[in-house]
Amino acid sequence: MDKRTHERKFVRTFFTTPTAVEGEDDSAKMLEGAAGLSGMEAPDVWVPDNEDATAPNMRDEGAQNIIDVVSEYGPDYPGEIHPRVVWHRDSPSTRYQGFQRMLEITDPDNGAVEYIDGFVIPEVGDIDDWKKADEFFTIIENEHGLEEGSLKMSVIIESGAAELAMGKLRDEMGKPTNNLQRMFLLVDGEVDYTKDMRAITPTGGLPAWPELRHNTSRGASANGLIAVDGPYDDIRDVEGYRERMTENQAKGMLGIWSLTPGQVVEANTSPLPPQAGYWLLDADGREVKLEREDGVEVYSGNRVSLEETDDGYVLSVGSDDLEVSEEELQEELLDLLDYVPSLDDIVDSMEEFEAAKESGKGAIAMTQSATVEIDGVQVDVSRDRMWDEATYQALQTPITLFQDVYENRPDQHDDLAELYDEAVVERAMDVGN
Known part of the structure; x- marks a missing residue:
């Protein structure tokens, strides 16, 4: 299962938006604004957030707003759309609420499901809890006549139980008793994870949790999934956000939660090779x-x-x-x-090695x-x-990332052509194939 099973090989940006804002004439105002983003301001995965970002008394209205906004903007939205619904490993009633809202959102008569790629499930526990969520997905697909496994499932790692479950996922995926092949993203949620671990710091700030990020990246690699880091709350600290992404990328975690369109731009461009060496x-x-x-x-x-x-x-x-x-x-x-x-340097090196291989040099x-x-x-x-074959394969990752972005985000073609020379872009799309 360590082979990627979804079309997207990488996700750079995971952008959450409240589904309903209390006190506004148009409670879907923020959803509509996010739905209109494009280019580098638009995330790879947009998450209309009907959980923590939306007040409990607004979540029914939020679910309806998801239906209305996604059915209108979905045909032109450049990224994937994965609403987050309520769930909790210790609360059957909360899980039932999440199920009911997913059932409503995916009703084909409401016109949104054809533009929804999956759902994000928070507060998961052990592997049996993941299988409960998967079973709800399967019920929804059968209820609405959707293909089994067509809705992707992403989870947020917010507890020690969920962290340990990542190590058991490889043994469960592929069994005929579940559809866990639908798994897509593993997303860290350091705030609730800190609470679950009962951690204390002198300042009251969040611990860095490098072990969690390593374990999530490892879990994603072992199961053909994609790892995404949690939110970086200090939205004005651009340098700190960049440093966090650089640390993550060295762990193989190329995606990160984005809280603002500005963070989306930073996260969309950070893993790409620089314009000039x-x-x-x-x-x-x-x-x-x-x-x-x-x-x-x-x-x-x-x-x-x-x-x-x-x-x-x-x-x-x-x-x-x-x-x-x-x-x-x-x-x-x-x-x-x-x-x-x-990018030009990487392409030059790969082309030189490919030419050497063709001439018989190892x-x-x-x-x-x-x-x-x-x-x-x-x-x-x-x-x-x-440079040998192992070096070539290891350094192919930034090129594979670039190719994945170019193939899946045509709305960013102009941005990429502006960042790099068009001739370099063409060579980058050809090399390694």
């Missing part, structure tokens, strides 16, 4: 992007300094001073430098070189990296 310097524990000036990579901070002497060089990093020869300096700098490849050396300037002193550095 650039060098990073480890400046005493802080990564600094070097500025390219006339083909030279320039560091202008004060954490690293370089001085040329009669006998060689003095390289200072923080409080450490090193007297080195030119060759030793090159080695020291290479230890401090990393290169972030552009591995080739790829050279990265640059002229680095620190305190006016310029040093030429270069490194060779061996």
